[in-house]
């Protein structure tokens with residue numbers, strides 16, 4: 195569950211990235227967050243992972259109230275949110291298996307649990323025989339699947355993806371979206387940031403559109419609201 | 424837990440070059456500082472040896488017989504600043520004089536009665552030579568005291584300058600070393616900031632991220648300390664051998680390394696570990712703040 199109440203973020207440089215944003219995303223939802231470049235989408239993601247603090251307003255993520263959260267608690271909050279980025283962010287000198295296993299090691303999983311769970315999520319994202327490779331030995335689409343597997347491995351309540359298909363061709367992008375949709379079907383909340391209109395329109399999902407840091411549309415009509423309209 | 428230990432050691436390999444650089448810089452700093460300290464140490468031993476050669480002579484009343492003269496010695500020994508008072512009879516004094524002057528006929532006829540019984544006194548602290556001389560003059564049976572207090576003052580000054588200069592230079596070297604080492608570690612950490620950011624993002628606690636760095640710092644620190652120690656040992660022995668080969672440098676004999684071995688080993692171990700562990704744990708801090 196994500197709740198933004200009247201959130202404003204002004205960067206140190208004085209840039210007003212988002213202004214008075216309120217939004218609510220329930221458990222189990224699938225949401226697209228769309229908007230032109232510089233509209234404040236990544237800022238919203240960084241706010242909800244506590245990478246940034248809002249200038250004003252309040253944010254709640256999976257039961258954690260971020261304005262009162264203690265620094266020590268932040269890692270535990272982050273474990274409830276699997277994050278995926280455009281540039282994959284895998285640890286370069288660890289194998290695919292170890293990249294995914296790392297997510298489990300930080301929560302103190304035993305090696306038995308790890309050897310049982312990692313192949314399962316690798317299978318889920320369609321990379322059953324890639325475990326021993328290093329990230330740079332995979333294609334972009336495959337690397338993004340590893341990132342998704344890592345995000346999934348601890349069974350988080352929610353997956354948040356910031357332009358997960360930004361570096362992929364349309365076919366690979368579509369496959370990644372299908373994968374995220376199937377993960378959502380298993381009960382995980384999914385929020386996908388994108389500005390790829392066509393891709394969004396191939397699905398019938400809730401779409402939150404922002405522009406210049408404000409929410410300008412939020413609806414189930416499943417269509418990307420273009421700047422012109 | 425086992426994972427975190429392995430991870431620390433593995434990190435050293437995967438970031439091999441930076442680990443190597445950190446070891447090299449630490450070793451270089453340790454060797455430079457300790458070489459300098461050992462040099463100073465030997466120099467100050469040399470100076471204080473020379474200083475010890477500067478003895479005070481106290482002449483005994485001519486009319487005293489040997490037994491009486493020796494009792495003067497026990498009174499001399501009561502003085503605080505006296506380390507040792509060696510009795511030299513007039514006969515011995517005469518023989519020594521002749522030996523010093525190279526023998527020869529000119530001295531054949533000299534009778535021991537022209538010499539006086541005397542005490543050759545080594546002081547605890549030569550900088551208090553003047554006071555001690557005054558005290559010696561008060562002692563009954565002592566007729567004359569001969570001391571080279573100008574020389575003693577000269578040595579005291581040399582010691583002071585030596586101590587001050589070495590302290591200053593060691594402090595400078597230490598500061599430079601700390602600066603170099605901390606920069607090397609910062610560079611090594613900078614190399615890994617992306618990795619640390621990723622770990623933070625997926626919810627690793629600071630403790631979990633830090634532990635492998637702690638292990639790594641420990642291992643690198645120990646290796647640096649050990650390498651520096653053996654390097655220093657080798658260097659020192661080499662220098663020692665070279666010096667003892669050269670006749671004219673006989674005076675400058677080095678203290679055998681075995682004598683400072685323990686101190687050097689403990690210092691290197693402690694400094695190596697401190698630098699490694701503290702350095703890596705401290706410099707990771709700012710990258711953890713995301």
Ligand SMILES: Nc1ncnc2c1ncn2[C@@H]1O[C@H](COP(=O)(O)OP(=O)(O)OP(=O)(O)O)[C@@H](O)[C@H]1O
Nearest residue numbers: 205207209210211230231232233234235236237238
């Ligand atoms: N660290 C920062 N310091 C100052 N201003 C920033 C910072 N990060 C982003 N901004 C500004 O905040 C605004 C919103 O940026 P944000 O990254 O959220 O946009 P975005 O919607 O994710 O864009 P894109 O689609 O290009 O990724 C922009 O005007 C940007 O210039």
Ligand SMILES: [Mg+2]
Nearest residue numbers: 235236237356
């Ligand atoms: Mg962005």
